[in-house]
Amino acid sequence: MEPLRIGKHELTTPVVLAPMAGVTNPPFRRLCREQGAGLYVCEMITARALVERHPGTAEMIAFDDDESPRSMQLYGVDPATIGRAVERIVDEDLADHVDLNFGCPVPKVTRRGGGAALPYKRRLFERIVRTAVETAGRGGLPLTVKMRIGIDDDHETFLDAGRIAAAEGAAAVALHARTAAQRYSGHADWTRIAELRDAVPAEVPVLGNGDIFAADDALAMVEKTGCDGVVVGRGCLGRPWLFGELEAAFAGRPAPTPPTLGGVAGVMRRHVELLIAHHGERKGVRDSRKHMSWYLHGFAVGSELRRELGMIDGLESLDALLARLDHDQPFPPEADGPRGRQGSPGHVTLPEGWLDDPEDATVPAGADVMNSGG
Known part of the structure; x- marks a missing residue:
């Protein structure tokens, strides 16, 4: 398979470690990086925490000296705050790549219009991506977007969001093929990844995420969807050597012997x-x-x-x-197989009136009150 190019960064193995709260810190990323090539993203950081230099954030945005590229994921709802956060990343050389989170299904995030709730507001989503891409571009940093299918089966957003992100200059888009209502339950619908690949210009990489628990799963996703790379989350919990297996699989080499x-x-x-x-x-x-x-x-x-x-x-x-x-x-x-949190599907908590007008670009009141490290 061809290397995955994200802006100026070329990944010989088209694999990305998904940000996971309390997991993808420097120690875990080191264990994974030692096993195989790829892009290893730190824990999700709130944009406001980064802007306000929250004490807990410094530890979360730490990278090992030999990490390259350094990848950071931001969460935010206000374009201005996102812009200031990316500006700090550029000015202080905090990372080499920035990803925006529009996939988190956690109630404390969606109730403020963030995460997987935000792409429903197409114009607000557009403003955030545009601001982030322009600001990151001043420092030569590629900006990518990660999202879900939508809020629920009645409010799908991924195709519009993918097209908007590509039009605004995102270097790649990634799709976790579940809705926010599904959370981590059931099965990811890989056919939606294929739909996104068809909807986005060929020069913009599309990455697939969901239900990759073994190297064969990654190869199957690429074959069935045509995606340009894969994002691995829960499948590597307690199994950092999965990245060595993925590297071998994509290179066409025999799988390494798993550990006793x-x-x-x-x-x-x-x-x-x-x-x-x-x-x-x-x-x-x-x-x-x-x-x-x-x-x-x-x-x-x-x-x-x-x-x-x-x-x-x-x-x-x-x-x-x-x-x-x-x-x-x-x-x-x-x-092999599912590990980590799965839970059950459930109602997605949204700001009052959130679904009334998808064209409304107003930042919801109190959207940025979350100012913890992540």
């Missing part, structure tokens, strides 16, 4: 070390606990040992527990 449980234990140990180095011991250990069940997904490990690993208090307790694992246990077929 002992190999997985080694990655778990290193992940905790990296988190401690990044966050400090207390926060790093606490942050590592959620990863334990993901790493052990599908392996024959007793419930008590799983529970204890989810409660570690440091490297010493981790080492004692890892020593109790059957290190020779081969990687199980059961480890």
Whole structure:
């Protein structure tokens, strides 16, 4: 498959790590980058937090010295705030690529008109993308857009949004082939990725996202949709070596042998070390606990040992527990398939009157009150 070009950046492997809150920090990105080539995006950053230099943001926008390109995803609802955030990224050389989030289905985001809710307001979406592209362009940074099919089955937005983003100069568009109402439940509808590929000019790459849990899934998505690359989210939780498998698959090489449980234990140990180095011991250990069940997904490990690993208090307790694992246990077929949050479909919380006029470009009241690090 041809390399994926996003602006001035050429990716020999057409794979992007999706931003995931509390996951895609520098330690996890390092583990993934060491396995295979691609574009590795940091956690989603709120534009206002970046503009106001919120204390928690500095840690979230950190990159390893050898990360290239440095990729940052922004969330925002106000074109002016987005513009100022991108301006700071350019002026202070904070990243080499900026992605805009129009796919988040979380209620605290959609209730303010953000994330997957925003493309319904076509003119507001257009203003945000135009402002961001123009500002990023001053520093030579490519600007991309990630979105969902729409709010729900009755309010699809992806085709209009894709065309608008392309017309405003977006370097690529990515589609998570679910609606906001689906959240992470059910199955992604890859046929919509194919529709977007047909709707957007050929020179603008279209990336597909949704239900890629193995390298074969990525190849199948490209074959069935004609997309130019894939975005991987939940499929790599507890499995950073998936990126090595993806690199091999796209290069036409045999798949690398997956790790035994002992190999997985080694990655778990290193992940905790990296988190401690990044966050400090207390926060790093606490942050590592959620990863334990993901790493052990599908392996024959007793419930008590799983529970204890989810409660570690440091490297010493981790080492004692890892020593109790059957290190020779081969990687199980059961480890493939969905992992991470799935949940159930549900009603999408929107600002009052949000669906009344899709041409209204008014920024919703209080849209930018979220000013946490992400």
